[in-house]
Amino acid sequence: MAGNFFIKGIRKVFAEFERGVTIYVRYKVWLISDILATPFWVLLLLYGILLYAVNYVNNSSVITSLTWGIFLFVFVSNFLGIASSLVLSIQQGILENVIMTNSSIVSHLVGRVAISLIDTAVIGSLVLLLNTLLFSANIFIADPLFFVIYLFLAILFFLFFAGTYSFLIINVRSPWVANQALQFIIPFFSGAIPIQLFSKGFASVIVYSPFYYVIGPIIAAATGYYPIDRVLFLLLDILAVLIMGIISYRVQKIILRNALKKGKFSLF
Amino acid sequence: MRVINQVMGIVEAELRSLLREVSWFIGISSFPFLFAFVAYALGSGMGGRPADPRLLFYQLIGLAMYIVALMMTFSAASFVREGLLTGRLEYLLSSPISPFTMIFSNMISSSLFGLINYIIVGVVATIIAFGFAGILNFIVSLLVLYVALIPAIGFSLIFLAVSIIVREPEPIANLIASFIAVVSGFLYPVTLLPYVLQIIGRALPYYYAVEYARSTVQGFINQIFTMPFPFMFFYLIAGYLIYKYFERAYIKKKGTYGW
């Protein structure tokens, strides 16, 4: 019985993942456009920040740090996109059909996770490559093993976060508005730009962001500068993932019932 | 009289639907604040003390101008595109309205929308950098910006034709929007850019719109007279001719959507 349940669960996740990849590949023109537009957006972000520190334009180590910051920006933006995908599913009348299959909404979001992962890999790698070529950034990963572990934990964390967040914005017609704000605020004020680049006062504020314990370790492993011990960072990271997982489960249970009561899955 | 009624009808319907999407409006208006303040906070954080508010002004007003420029450039295309996808365009075209009246009406409503947005962001930015004394210059800058962006209508006509001809115009718009953002100096002086990009930026009308409008707010009103109008307006004429070519060669020939 439990085995059957498990097999069905795995099948559902694979179906969602495969669906996500197939759709991603079918949007070829968008993919090409994104790849071609990436250098421009990178330049815009980089110069936009460097307007305040023009003397850093030729500083390779600062550019390297900012490069990882932009990589994390791409990562967070993509995962926030998962949340708006739920609203899109509602608008397209897909979510109700998915609910009818007894699939969980988190497993439905896996389809978008597939897109986010591929997109982060493609666009993120392009960002790293571009900054190496254009600004001589050094994208050598200082601590590869921990980088991979931290990145994996961040994927889990943001999957739970996107699950929770997607439910909170379930009846918002234009979720991109909230995404737009969060995609800047979350990474850039949670350690995507290494705290050593900031003054002490500013850095001490950043450590209060719960996202710092998920984003900060990735940057630390990439640049090799750990503000705290890497094992302690790992423990705090795992704790953040667990807390987010619990919040996600609770919020979804409450909001799902509320949504079914108010007919929010079908009001669009 | 009939044309005026048609224009008023479209403008009113467009403005109603734009303003009813409150979250959309907030999203557009908040973007300049969001980006500029994040950059300002990061800049201040890196410098260890509050950064120069004139830099905040520079980016805020630049981003507000970017939004106006995008609206002028793409709104007609997106109006037609949405019309094609929803079937509204065919209803419009089946009424006795000329396509140009339709596009013109849409441009008026999106310009008004852009104007509201520019005023909201621009007033805040001006007060931050120059106090209330800068407001008069800001009002003049409205005129400068819109006059300087008239050549963007040329681009608008080209994208309009493209949006009717190609199956997926949105990715093309995405690419062009990113390119315009980088080379036109909305967020930083183009002199920071590699030389090639500087040249491309100066060859486009957006650069002049943003530079002259921003200079006007900063008090350099006399500079308006150095604006290369004939060169900029070349884009308007070129855009119109290219649109006409597309119309003849593709849209009318293939009978695309009864255009």
Added chain:
Amino acid sequence: MRMLQVNEIYKEYKTRERKGLFNSSYRTVKALDGVSFEVEKGEIFSLVGPNGAGKTTTIKIIATLLIPDKGEAYVNGYSVIKEPKKVRENLGIVLYANKGFYSRLTGIENLVYYGRLYGMSKQEALRRAKELVDSVSLGKDAYRTVDEYSLGMMAKLSIAKCLINDAPILLFDEPTIGLDPISARKIRNLIKELAEKGKTVLLTSHNMWEVENLSNRVAIINKGKIVISGSPWEVKNKLKLKHMIEVEVLNDNPKLDLDFKIGERGFPVIKVISEKPTEDLLRIVDEIRTKGYEIGNIKIIEPSLEEAFAKVVEEK
């Protein structure tokens, strides 16, 4: 065996009304006002009513997609409120004819996707999808991406999706909308076959002819209340709808006490609206024969469900 049971369900909604550019107000709409009915195994039960009568709300409550404010519904004995997972296992559903699919996937890819979400293996889902594509006559269109589909193709795909999990109870919300007459007939035959094989069907439709021909029982719902229910014949009978009798007399200028008009074939036709068609027909025939005239055609036109529907809705 009772497969569906709906007991006194109530549901209210809030809708927003816009006035001018910025003003708006909320209004409460009573979508369902104590709806009750039941459906037996192998039965085709139709819910008909004007737009906004509460048909889709009822279907969504049965499908666990909406929780009622009051009342309860049971699907194959499972409560829609307390056991939604069990309920869903017993249902196949067509919710919308024009959406519910990924536009960049083909029809068959969408079906396989939903099949896998029901826990099938990829091969199993593909085999089932291919079978269903044939039974709904989607043919080669199943291999085109959904963004190229017409409304009719989407409707066929929706029906195929409804059948992918081979559920014992099927909910069809306007299944033949947008279909051409031949395709609609195929779908109706398919629904009949499914019922003959023991599937229980709850159907909503605006096509009264379709409802009358398909359904074992029908309920007319208006303003959230079931006004009348029973077999199509019972409904018409309860409403005391009148028959139309037409008798053609093969004479150019008959001398009769009954009114007549010249019919399509050029002969006089007597038309009478009757509550007792047999008695009235015999009386008319007697009179014609007594006067020595020959009778051409005789027609007794039964009242249609559409008339029953119109009577119920317009009287309300």
